[in-house]
Amino acid sequence: MTRMWCVDPELLCRQHLLGEHKELHQLVGHVRAGNTNAIHGHAERGQIDTSRVSARHRTLVAEMERRGYNHNSPLEYDDSLNVGNVDESANLVELRERCVDCQDRIDSANH
Ligand SMILES: [Zn+2]
Ligand SMILES: [Zn+2]
Numbered sequence: 815m816t817r818m819w820c821v822d823p824e825l826l827c828r829q830h831l832l833g834e835h836k837e838l839h840q841l842v843g844h845v846r847a848g849n850t851n852a853i854h855g856h857a858e859r860g861q862i863d864t865s866r867v868s869a870r871h872r873t874l875v876a877e878m879e880r881r882g883y884n885h886n887s888p889l890e891y892d893d894s895l896n897v898g899n900v901d902e903s904a905n906l907v908e909l910r911e912r913c914v915d916c917q918d919r920i921d922s923a924n925h
Contacts, residue, residue, distance in 0.1 A: 816841050816852075817861045818870060819909060820902040823877035825923060827915030832883065835874045838867055842891050857898030864895045 816837045823831060841862060844852050856862045871889045878885050909916045 815861070816844075816856050818863060818866065818900050819905045820863070820866065820870060820900045821906045821909065822923075823874055825906070825909075825916060825919045826877075827913060827919060828881075828883075830909065830913060830916055831874060831877060831881075835871070835878065835885075838871050838874070839887060839889060841867065842889060845891075845895065853895065853897065860899060860901060860904075862898040863900045864893045864897050866900070867891050867893060 817834065818838070818841075819826065819830065819834050826834065841853070841856070841864075845864070853862070853864070857864070868889070868891050871891070875885050906920065910920050911917075
């Protein structure tokens with residue numbers, strides 16, 4: 815599943831940080847392959863915002879590097895689709911419910 819969380823990357827656990835990063839590359843792969851149905855499906859479910867892909871990739875990579883994770887996958891992407899919208903506040907609530915590791919990070923950031 816492709817999902818751009820778009821929350822503050824410091825709040826993502828390792829798995830969700832690396833997962834969102836990988837999914838950005840997959841999303842761009844779908845765009846390049848012309849898989850429009852997949853892209854519009856994700857967009858309708860509020861999982862992606864193609865206009866934010868490049869900036870989001872830069873943000874995630876900066877956080878990965880800050881944590882000392884490897885990054886060897888430059889992403890060249892010029893958005894011409896401009897589809898989808900992401901609600902990061904709702905995503906933060908969902909991540910917190912879904913993942914104890916993200917929950918720890920979110921709760922300790924609030925103190
Ligand atoms: Zn990358
Ligand atoms: Zn997590």
